[in-house]
Amino acid sequence: MTKIAVVGTGYVGLVSGAMLSDFGHTVTCVDVDEIKINMLNEGIIPIYEPGLETIVQMNFYYRRLNFTTDIKDAVENSDVIFIAVGTPSAEDGSAELQYVLDVAKNIGTHMNGYKVVVNKSTVPVGTGQKVKSMVQEILNERNVDYPFDVVSNPEFLREGSAVRDFTHPDRIVLGTESERALEIMKEVYRVLYINETPFVETNIETAEMIKYAANAYLAMKITFINEIANVCEKVGADVQKVARAMGQDGRISPKFLHAGPGYGGSCFPKDTIALTKIAKDHGEMISLIETTIEANERQKLKMVNKILNAMGSVEGKTLAILGVTFKPNTDDLRNAPSLVILPELAKEGAKFKIYDPAGENEGTRRFEFIKEKIIWCKSAYEAIENTAAIIILTEWNEFRSLDFNELQRLNGGKYFFDLRNIYNNKQLNERGFKYYGVGV
Numbered sequence: 001m002t003k004i005a006v007v008g009t010g011y012v013g014l015v016s017g018a019m020l021s022d023f024g025h026t027v028t029c030v031d032v033d034e035i036k037i038n039m040l041n042e043g044i045i046p047i048y049e050p051g052l053e054t055i056v057q058m059n060f061y062y063r064r065l066n067f068t069t070d071i072k073d074a075v076e077n078s079d080v081i082f083i084a085v086g087t088p089s090a091e092d093g094s095a096e097l098q099y100v101l102d103v104a105k106n107i108g109t110h111m112n113g114y115k116v117v118v119n120k121s122t123v124p125v126g127t128g129q130k131v132k133s134m135v136q137e138i139l140n141e142r143n144v145d146y147p148f149d150v151v152s153n154p155e156f157l158r159e160g161s162a163v164r165d166f167t168h169p170d171r172i173v174l175g176t177e178s179e180r181a182l183e184i185m186k187e188v189y190r191v192l193y194i195n196e197t198p199f200v201e202t203n204i205e206t207a208e209m210i211k212y213a214a215n216a217y218l219a220m221k222i223t224f225i226n227e228i229a230n231v232c233e234k235v236g237a238d239v240q241k242v243a244r245a246m247g248q249d250g251r252i253s254p255k256f257l258h259a260g261p262g263y264g265g266s267c268f269p270k271d272t273i274a275l276t277k278i279a280k281d282h283g284e285m286i287s288l289i290e291t292t293i294e295a296n297e298r299q300k301l302k303m304v305n306k307i308l309n310a311m312g313s314v315e316g317k318t319l320a321i322l323g324v325t326f327k328p329n330t331d332d333l334r335n336a337p338s339l340v341i342l343p344e345l346a347k348e349g350a351k352f353k354i355y356d357p358a359g360e361n362e363g364t365r366r367f368e369f370i371k372e373k374i375i376w377c378k379s380a381y382e383a384i385e386n387t388a389a390i391i392i393l394t395e396w397n398e399f400r401s402l403d404f405n406e407l408q409r410l411n412g413g414k415y416f417f418d419l420r421n422i423y424n425n426k427q428l429n430e431r432g433f434k435y436y437g438v439g440v
């Protein structure tokens with residue numbers, strides 16, 4: 001079994017570390033965030049991710065999974081070091097590589113023998129080589145000559161289903177120039193290898209590009225159906241049926257064809273921008289993705305206009321907001337459409353009663369600047385009581401079977417904005433609500 005360090009214990013690092021320890025490896029998760037590491041050492045999981053807690057606690061109990069802020073110890077005692085730190089957008093839209101390169105520096109500083117350095121963070125093409133140069137530079141400064149290899153191993157897990165995604169990936173991408181490192185990585189992923197998960201073995205640059213191309217394509221697909229939805233609304237077509245029939249075409253597939261308020265999250269927004277920047281830096285233009293980014297921003301504002309046009313004005317009115325996270329089953333609000341939609345409505349004088357099953361902590365922080373306009377609630381029904389409109393922003397399962405009788409009883413308002421198309425006109429109109437979906 002391999003001794004592994006995972007540097008960066010966020011959504012990707014914690015899931016990867018926990019799952020690799022569950023595969024039988026000894027894993028040390030490292031982070032600079034002392035509070036996070038202390039919580040983990042006390043058995044508290046700092047993020048909301050279904051199924052993760054049990055796996056973390058069990059492997060921690062068996063000492064296959066450890067948490068530390070001590071990077072020196074982690075590097076010295078590992079054969080394979082994963083870099084899983086954040087790569088947020090820098091001011092110019094490119095991926096901020098400072099955290100990745102900081103880790104590379106640390107690896108060079110504490111290296112004490114052959115190591116495989118694996119980049120799991122989403123990084124622009126060329127970063128693997130930068131990591132290699134950085135480690136080598138530090139080794140030269142130290143006047144030591146330890147061999148090491150760099151592997152690009154982008155991650156495709158989705159928040160909310162990360163545990164299953166890690167154990168049932170569509171493919172594992174391994175980009176490296178080294179046969180030795182490739183063999184070690186196959187050992188790391190042995191459980192998946194023997195389960196016949198497809199492995200894509202390629203060079204570092206191709207592996208880095210695969211991740212951006214895949215994310216940009218998915219973002220474009222969502223945006224495509226959103227734009228079709230907008231036209232559907234104008235011409236009396238039903239985007240739900242359009243999407244279903246399109247998806248039945250095997251060349252298209254039904255996934256990522258759900259019209260809504262625009263994509264968000266920690267990946268698509270920053271990765272699409274970073275890809276257009278990579279292209280520009282190399283004298284190319286990916287106009288489809290540039291347009292996707294613009295259209296996605298428009299989509300969020302279109303949702304605001306949809307609400308304002310229907311209600312006339314929201315001045316002084318309280319709106320029930322169901323869901324603020326960027327998707328269900330996560331507490332993550334990074335680039336969530338709610339971050340645009342709520343402040344815009346607040347500017348128009350709206351107040352909010354919000355319920356999100358996991359987003360309140362992060363939401364309280366993100367909406368601090370409009371906090372006097374917000375009441376956080378403990379259930380959908382509490383949020384709905386005495387409001388002028390119901391707005392579903394995130395399709396949490398518990399919003400899929402709302403009790404319409406209860407809604408009628410609690411709610412003074414008549415407007416029902418279903419920005420995830422969970423319900424339909426007929427169901428709500430017959431209960432006396434004015435129903436508005438996206439593209440229906």
Ligand SMILES: NC(=O)c1ccc[n+]([C@@H]2O[C@H](COP(=O)([O-])OP(=O)(O)OC[C@H]3O[C@@H](n4cnc5c(N)ncnc54)[C@H](O)[C@@H]3O)[C@@H](O)[C@H]2O)c1
Binds near residue numbers: 009085086099158
């Ligand atoms: N979140 C996702 O769904 C997802 C999916 C696939 C790929 N990715 C990519 O994976 C990477 C990580 O994303 P995330 O969502 O897990 O980020 P995150 O912000 O949740 O976690 C990053 C962690 O790295 C830590 N960190 C920063 N600098 C450090 C350092 N020098 N040493 C040790 N720890 C350090 C931070 O404290 C934080 O805990 C990004 O490149 C992202 O694009 C994310």
